[in-house]
Amino acid sequence: MELTSLGLYSQAIIVFAALVLFTSFVMLAQPRIQPLIYTFAWQGLLLAVVTALVALVSNHPHLYISAALTLVLKVGLIPWLLYRLSIRLNMNYETESITHPSMLLLGGAGLVVFSYFIAVPIVHLSGLATRNTIAVSIAVELLGMLIMIARKTAMAQVIGFMSMENGLFFAAVVSTYGMPLIVELGVAFDVMVASIVFGVFFFHLRDSFDSLDVSHLNGLSETDEAMPLPEAAEVEQP
């Protein structure tokens, strides 16, 4: 694949795809909450731009709707919601200590290589999708998962979740020019509801555990000694 043989717009798609991947890496190692939210918004914006470009190149006008949807949801509503929550919960200046950040980033790089590997059988079928964009979309999804696994605050996990969804959306756009509109609307609806439910959970977590550090959540497990039941007193019948 000769990069120079592609049209200008197709080259632009690849550049923006690379930037989307870059934002994923930034999120992976960003310990502070507020910049994390901003980076997530940037990723959404880049995604919207790529979608609009693909719409332009491929003559699929319904992709403009997807791009607009992304813009409203991923750049506007969800980051705004998370930002508001971070202020309400007084954690906008909190930093999370990431254990072994360099290992984490190396692991992320490994995931990118792995994505290129699994993209091989897909690429030969596709007209528009270049190897780069498909692999990037898989990588963004897997990196989102890595964020959820490696990070300990609830906020970072939510952002990892949403970033995974970004990767999936990106995969649909570059491989099949987006899903049918009704499915895309349904997915967008689910994502919106999910972000609201996550917001509700932040308050529950803070009320019960006094922090949003989900590593406190380790009460339920399979142990041989009797389970600690903090609510045992409450369960007793009057």
Place this chain on the structure above:
Amino acid sequence: MMMLEITLLAPLVGGLLLAFTGHRALAGWLNVATGAVTFAASLALALDVFDHGARLSAGRMFYIDAFNVYLVTLTAFVGMTTSIFSRPYMRHEVERGRVTDRRMRLYHSMYQGFLFSMLLALSTNNLGIMWVAMESATLTTVLLVSLYRTPSSIEAAWKYFVLCGVGIAQALFGTVLIYFAAENRPGGERGDTLLWTVLHDTTAGGLDPAVVSLAFVFLLVGYGTKVGLVPLHNWLPDAHSEGPTPMSAVLSGLLLNVALYALVRFKMLVDASLHMELAGHLMMGFGLLSFVVAGLFLHRQHDIKRMYSYSSIEHMGLMTFAFGIGGPLATFGALLHMTMNSLTKSAIFVTVGYASQIAGTQRIDRIRGLIRTQPSVGWGLLIGTVAIAGFPPFGVFISEFLLLMATMKSWPWLTIPLLFGFGVAFAGLFRHLQPMVFGEPPAGQKPIQANMLPVAIHLALVLWLGLSLPTFLSGWFEQATLLISGAALR
């Protein structure tokens, strides 16, 4: 097709109404009425499909065939009986002060919302919408798991949300890949290829094998998380044990089935294109692993609802294994087992709910002497557990026997781990059950007001189906078997 619309609209409308009236005294009855309407409509729909064959609705939005119509009916039925149980149970919880009025509104409306998304996932013709419905099933139930707002319930709900969210995202990626393979198949027309009917009838066999096998791995991880396959099962015991009991009953009896349904639908597609048994082998492996591991975990439980949720994992593993084997006999057995497990397991969870209200705790070592305190609950738990452990003459015995036979026919060596699993699970259930039912009741343990009607109906059905499978039902299963495995029984 009017009946389908009623089946889907009833829970939707009921859920909206209950969002405003869910805390009133009559709300429990409204919940029951909605369930009854849904069930009546689904029964009419089932008869219609049984007479006239598969139906495709106008606009190709919904598709009902022999496979999903029986699951629609089963879902509506368990939804109805559980709502009968939920009315007095939740009133008791309100009296004990564990739930406020606002949360009762949430509970009732989300209960119907959950049923709606299950029915939508079953009846839709669009594989993308199926994913959307599965995700909204998580969203509707996640706040119910944390309904009591105890730290452990919030932890359980968070785990449930995050794990199922991650899992189901993989399923979406698999769906995208299937769509991609269908759009790019050589010489086919574009558009509408996310519709099941189009995919199955016109593109069958023409999908690119490499892409399809990759897609199935993602789909198995995704929907497998929801089925509760080991090692993706961590959310399941937590969510079942910490949520209100009616929720455990419908999660265990319905949600897991619907997730498995999605997986089997995709397996049908993948098998047609792949010319090898990749999908079947993967499902067999994960299924057998879940079956054995969950059986072993049964021994280590201290919480009664956790114990029975491991039993659910075990049975879902068995069904996944059977669908993986794939012949007509195994498929027939798996379909039968799906029904039996749903009916028995939801009956058990209802009984467990009463048992833990009697004892005031869910800890197994504090639940004692149920038969002496309240014979109906004690016997219900005993008979339910006997049924789920696979004793004759209950229906679970028949389906497990069929599955064993199918295994012996096609994979003789695998009957050994299968029999081992049955034995381990049996021992795991009964070592805990014995003292709970027969032991000495603690001083001052009083009976509660319990409506055992749903339990009685479910267990009677399981017994009846174990003694004689009625012709219309077996005809139905045979149709579905033909559809899934591509070959008729016998």
